Amino acid sequence: MTTEPTAAPGSEPRQKVTIQALRAMKGARRIAMVTAYDYPSAQLSDAAGIDIILVGDSLGMVVLGYDSTVPVTMEEMIHHGRAVARGVRAAHVVVDLPFMSYQVSDEQAVANAGRLLKETGCDAVKLEGGANMASRIAAIARAGIPAMGHIGLTPQTAGALGGLKVQGRDRATARALLAGAAAVEAAGAYSLVLEAIPQQLAALITARAAIPTIGIGAGPACDGQVLVNADMLGLYTRFSPKFTKRYADLGAQYRGALARYIEEVREGAFPGPEHAFNMKADLARELAEEAEGRTSNV
Numbered sequence: 001m002t003t004e005p006t007a008a009p010g011s012e013p014r015q016k017v018t019i020q021a022l023r024a025m026k027g028a029r030r031i032a033m034v035t036a037y038d039y040p041s042a043q044l045s046d047a048a049g050i051d052i053i054l055v056g057d058s059l060g061m062v063v064l065g066y067d068s069t070v071p072v073t074m075e076e077m078i079h080h081g082r083a084v085a086r087g088v089r090a091a092h093v094v095v096d097l098p099f100m101s102y103q104v105s106d107e108q109a110v111a112n113a114g115r116l117l118k119e120t121g122c123d124a125v126k127l128e129g130g131a132n133m134a135s136r137i138a139a140i141a142r143a144g145i146p147a148m149g150h151i152g153l154t155p156q157t158a159g160a161l162g163g164l165k166v167q168g169r170d171r172a173t174a175r176a177l178l179a180g181a182a183a184v185e186a187a188g189a190y191s192l193v194l195e196a197i198p199q200q201l202a203a204l205i206t207a208r209a210a211i212p213t214i215g216i217g218a219g220p221a222c223d224g225q226v227l228v229n230a231d232m233l234g235l236y237t238r239f240s241p242k243f244t245k246r247y248a249d250l251g252a253q254y255r256g257a258l259a260r261y262i263e264e265v266r267e268g269a270f271p272g273p274e275h276a277f278n279m280k281a282d283l284a285r286e287l288a289e290e291a292e293g294r295t296s297n298v
Helices: 019-025 039-048 074-086 106-120 131-142 155-161 171-187 199-208 250-267 281-296
Strands: 031-035 052-055 092-096 124-126 147-152 191-195 213-216 224-227
Touching: 019 092, 039 052, 039 074, 052 074, 052 224, 074 092, 074 106, 092 106, 106 124, 106 131, 131 147, 131 171, 147 171, 171 191, 171 199, 191 199, 199 213
Parallel strands: 031 052, 031 224, 052 092, 092 124, 124 147, 147 191, 191 213, 213 224
Antiparallel strands: none
């Protein structure tokens, strides 16, 4: 991962966002995290000053058109992770371990986490699960690979959780999430995503944890927030979770721009003279005369 800083025009270069910097943000200021899946969106996110870029396995749905995150492969995560890492200079880059790339054994988890780190150039990996995945996180951390945890609604195993719905609303599941958060932290995770859990529970986990928590549908008390870029920019319209806020409607702008382009092409308005290249007039006449002569001799 390159460490050259980026800067907006007229501003000071941004320093690389490290794990130490993220830890220092806890209790000091909120952490802003967003997904990105390609070089252009990574560049734009980094230049905007985002703290963390997540190459999420959500790319399966919002980029590749799958019905869930389950079909996403290691090769797909590596392909998109590489593209994102090439577009980033300062933001902290995290890549998801996809479904069944770490569930089988600690050894499998370390091997695939190592592949993501080595082959993409990312800064860290993320994996879903609480106490049941503590040994995986510990093994990854022992291998020197930074690991971000993820509890609450875990999309890879949503079927076992009863679907894409809020977790931790009853006593038993709330206590399990509290224990899971503690187990993930104790195992060596440097931060923790809390997805779709009651805000009161997220606040309690955040207060107890020494590591930063990143919320998505977990209320305002988390140390940071993450959104899927396609959701916040209006580029994914199959469904919109309650916890998503749309900051722009780029989908409508995209369709509008294409409609204007189609119209101008069909009407002959594009390309105009300003979009064309020219050759010397005498050469153009010479070529035209030669072409006309060949035609008349046929």
